[in-house]
Each structure stands twice: as structure tokens, then as C-alpha cells.
Amino acid sequence: MKKSNDHGKPETGHESTNGSGQKYGMVIDLDKCTGCGTCMVACAAENNVSVRADQSDKERVITWMRLYKISNGKKFPHTEVSYFPRPCMHCDHHPPCVSVCVATATKLDFNTGIVSQIYTRCIGCRYCQAACPYGARYFNWWDSFPQDKGMDRYLTPEVSPRMRGVVEKCTFCHHRLMRAKNQAYAEDRRELEEGEYITACTEACPAQAITFGDLNKPDHKVSQLIKHPYAFRLLDRLGTEPKVYYLSSRDWVRKLADNFLPGEYEPVVNRTWAEDEWSTKPGRDEF
């Protein structure tokens, strides 16, 4: 028998979140991102992401929010660099990782749009990692924390540390949603206000490059930003429908966010950020 979700619809792993519930999403303005890495640090600290004495093994360290440095590949003086923060995309349509999971340890919540991970159910087969094109899933190759260093005193009490041998990923700081919902319940409210639930990376970004909110609410800033002509998604043409959007006025940045055959990419504007400093002008977000 097929399981039903909270809307009473059969759950096949092929649906996307509908318009009736919340659909949390994120917009990252790459023109504002300075690459400072605060989002990565805030995310790791907030979510008890495990650390090792040597974090240089980049293929095996855990970075729910990972910052990529990208370049237009041109020589000086035409070199341009951008930073590309990459959390889990929380794919909205048939998330590649969800349908493959053997033990139903990951699922797309139709009420929030968040792709969750149940650590105590994950068997560590890593099929989800193989299926995810964004590299957003991480396996615990080691025990999570050194036991005798007193690091447990720095753990966030609301987030369970993960054991060795399971996969973990960005949860859009799901515990913050729970906290905000509890607060709303205590105040006899059914709806969350905009900004009442935001992720740790959103809160920490000093350049305010990250905006978080409900994509189903037209008055939320994220809903407006994703209609911007400069808005795009990472690997959009694969059809995963990420709920993380990016903004950039630079064509080469947008072009690097997906694969294009020669002549396929249609530039939004031909001028680059370096030429007209568009992104720094007042009214940047009120297009």
C-alpha cells in the first residue's frame, strides 16, 4: 500500500510540493557574496557538523554549505572571480536522492519543501550521494567528534550529532523551523511571519547576500527575487527544480551554473558587472 502524505495524496517520490503548504527556499545574490565563508562557519557550528584535526582532505570533509570559487577564465586584466555558496538545493521535483534511498531515510516534506535526512535510519549505502549532481550529501567517514577534547560543550542542543557511517546534508536548519513553530504556537498563531524562520547561513551572512523565505507566499522577498531577470538555478536543465536560486548580473557566472552547448546560452545583458557596477547601485533589489 502506498503511504500518504499529510495532504492525503499517495506518496510516490515523484511529486513536488504543492501551493497549499509552505515551500521554503533561498536566494543567494552572487554579486553581493564576498566569499568570506561566514555562511560555512555558521552552518557548521549551528548544525554540529563534525570536524577533524586536519580538514584539508576536501573529498571527505563535511561542508553542508560549500563555497566554490569560480573564475571567468580570462587573463589579467580581464580576470573576474565570483564565489558560489552551495547548500543542498532541496530539489522540488522528484529529488534525485529521495527515490533512490533504500531505507526511506530521506524524503521531501510536502508541507515545507525541505528534503530531510533521518540519520538513525540511514544504512550508509551512499546511493543518494551517487545520485546527487550537486555533491550536497556527505558521508561520515569518521566518528563525529573527538571524544576527549571537550568539544561536546560547543554542540547545539537542538541538533543531533551524526554517528559514523551515515549520510548527512543541509536541512535548511530544520530545528529553527521547529523552534519558530513552537513560538508561534505559544503565541496562538498559526502562521509564521517572514523572517521568523531563517537559516543560520542567512542570519550570518555579513553582506546579506542570502535571502530565505516561503516561495509560496507572494509577499515574501524570496518570491519576488526569483522573478528577477538575473535569477537562475544551478543545473536547472536537469529538471530537479532546486529551491535555491541565485542572482548575478554577470553572464559568465550564470553560464557557469549550467551546461550549455555552443550557441545555446542566451545572455540576459551583455554588459558585465565590472563595466557598469550595476549590482552596487541603490534599488538593486527593487527591479
Next chain:
Amino acid sequence: MDSPLIPHGVKRCTPGVFFLWTLPWLALLAWGGLSAFLCLWKGLNQTNMSNVFAFALWIVFDLAVIALGAGAFFTGFLTYIVGRKELKSIINTAVVIGFICYSGAMVMLGIDIGQPVRGWFIMWHANIHSMLVEVSFCITCYLVVLAIEFIPLILENRQIEKVKELRFLGHNLHEIMAVFAATGTFLSFFHQGSLGGMFGVMYARPFAAREGFYIWPWTFFLFVLSAIACGPCFTILCTKLTEFLSRKKLVPDDAIEFLAKLSGRLLAVYLILKTFDYLGWIYGIVPRSGLTFMDFFRDGPYGVWLIVAEMIFCGLLPAIILLTPGGRKSQGALIFASLLNCTGIVLNRFLFIIVTLAVPVMPFDRFWGYLPTWQEWGIGLAVVGYGFLVFSLAYRYLPMFPKEIELNPVPSE
């Protein structure tokens, strides 16, 4: 010393020679045992697997041995369901090889998962949409079927046969073997296919993604076909190796030739369909993903030569040899073609596992390479050692080749 255990009327080497023969395989098993202990105790950080290479050497070994072990179900199907009597002289060998391959793969999978004690969650919290659930379920069931198919052969041991009840059980199991052969065929069709489906359904990985029929990507059907095309060749190889080492003829030529001919035909059909699959992928999925075929081989150690080797040297060439009567009759050519055929399937699985993960999907990501650690090799090669050991024991103490006495009459003293 162990002569009471050796079947009547056959000649085997002395226990001392046999012990020496088992030493390298025991050494491989010890290496694998140490590696397994380290992986279970310290974790999978003992391997060179990473968040990029989530699947690695062990999964290649798993998929390869499961494909090579397909001779068991396919020969069983041909013997008991289709009724090819000549294959009765080789069915025992096929079953033993199948049992070795599947049990070895199961143990390797048990170590490969991060939380081995939660392995049963696959059945308990099964996600029916996951191809890996279908694989796990069918492999587990099929291993039981293989064990049941293996039991009558074990019960034919000279000493065990003396126990009346066990002899009775063995005889009755023989009588209903067609039921298990049919069950094995059904289960094998689905898990061989689902192993292919596992990669075809990864729609966000353009190197592996395939279109298909209903819920099954084309890789589902191609994996079944490639497994039954190479499985019999692996059975032939093992038989020929045993014949070479024991300096005896063990299986009549008609059985070998039938399997070789069938393998050749299936390989030819597979190659035609695989060519269409490649063309459909190159002109369909790849450009739709914004890529060209050569983009997958732009960088890194895994070049387009892998596909050329898979399709031409390890596909077309063995198919031609196996389809030619002269090629099948020549021992050298037959063994060469069987070796190439088996190598081809390993290459095919390697492409779907390692190259899929090495190719970055995000344009600003880089190509990755991977080299296994000694622990990974240890566990992989332990399966080879285990295989040699079980096969050698089965050959020494069980009547694995029913025609052995007929083909090698012992001169009366």
C-alpha cells in the same frame, strides 16, 4: 589421508599438494579478513572512497561478480526449464560459481555499507521506488535459492551420502530442482536488471542516465542481456582452468560448444542493442543536458578508450570468435574470447560506476580520480581467494563434474 571423502572412481592430488595449492588463497582470505576487521572497527575511512567516489572498487567487484555468476541461473534455466540435457554435465559447476559469486558479493556489500548492523532496514523500511531495494531483496532470495541448489551436490559427498535421511533429502531436492531453477531465473532477471536500473535512473547524472520503458531504463534490460551473454563464458573459463590444472577432460565438448555458441549469439544481440543505446544517449540525453559526448572525457584518467575497449576489443571481437565454428572449436580462441567477453562486462560496470562519479556535473567542479587502498584490494581479492578455495574444495570432495569418470576411466591395476 582424506581419500574416504573423495568421490569414487576419480583421481585427486595428494593432501599435501592440495594444502600447498590452498595456501595463496588462504593468504588472500587472511588479507581480506584483516581489511574487513579494520573497516568494521575503524570505519570506511580505511578506504580511499570519498564523497565524490561514494561507490568504488567494491561496487565494481560486486557488479562484476554478480554478472559473471549469471551463468548459474541461466544454465539452470536452460537445463531444467528448456531441457538441454547436455548441460547436466556443467550445471553443478555453474551453480558452485554462482554461489561463490553471490555469497562473496553479499559479504562485500555488508562491509561496504556504513552501518552494517542496519542492513536489515533495507527490508524493514524498504523504499519500493529504489532499484537498490529490488537488488538487495532479489539477491538475498537468490542466494537462498543457490544454497538450495548447492545442497544436493554437497549431500552427494561419499561420507554424507551414507546417512540415509540426507541421501533421501538430496535425491528429493534433485527431483524438484526445476522449481528452484525457475525461481532463480525470475529473481535473477530482476536483480541483474535492477543493478542496471540503479544507474539508469540517476537522471541527474547525465553519464549514467538513460531513457527506457515505463519505470525501467534501458540499462535494466542491457544488464540482464550482458549478464547472460558473459555468465556462460565465465563458466567455460572456470571449467577450462580446472581441466588445465587437473590435466583432465571434465566436460564433454557439446556442452561447452553449446554455451559458447549461445554466449556468442547473445553477445551479438547485446552489442547491437548497446550500440543503439549509446547512439540514443549521445544524441538524446547528452545534448539535452547541455553536453557533448567528448565532454565526459575532457579530462581525467578515464578516456574514450574505455568505451572502444568495451565495445570493440571486448565486445565485437569475442562475439565474432564465438559465432565462428572454428573459433569455438579451437581451445585457445575459445578461452581468449571468453576472457575478452568477461573483461568487457567488467569494463561496462566500471564505466557505469567509476566514470559516472568521476565526471563532474557542475561545470565549475573538477574531474576526480581514485585509487583503492590496500584494505579495499584486500577485501576485493579475498572474494577471489574465497572463490578458488570453495571451488577447489567442491572439485576435490564432491562429484562436481558428473562425466568425469566417463571421460577419464581409471586404468584397472
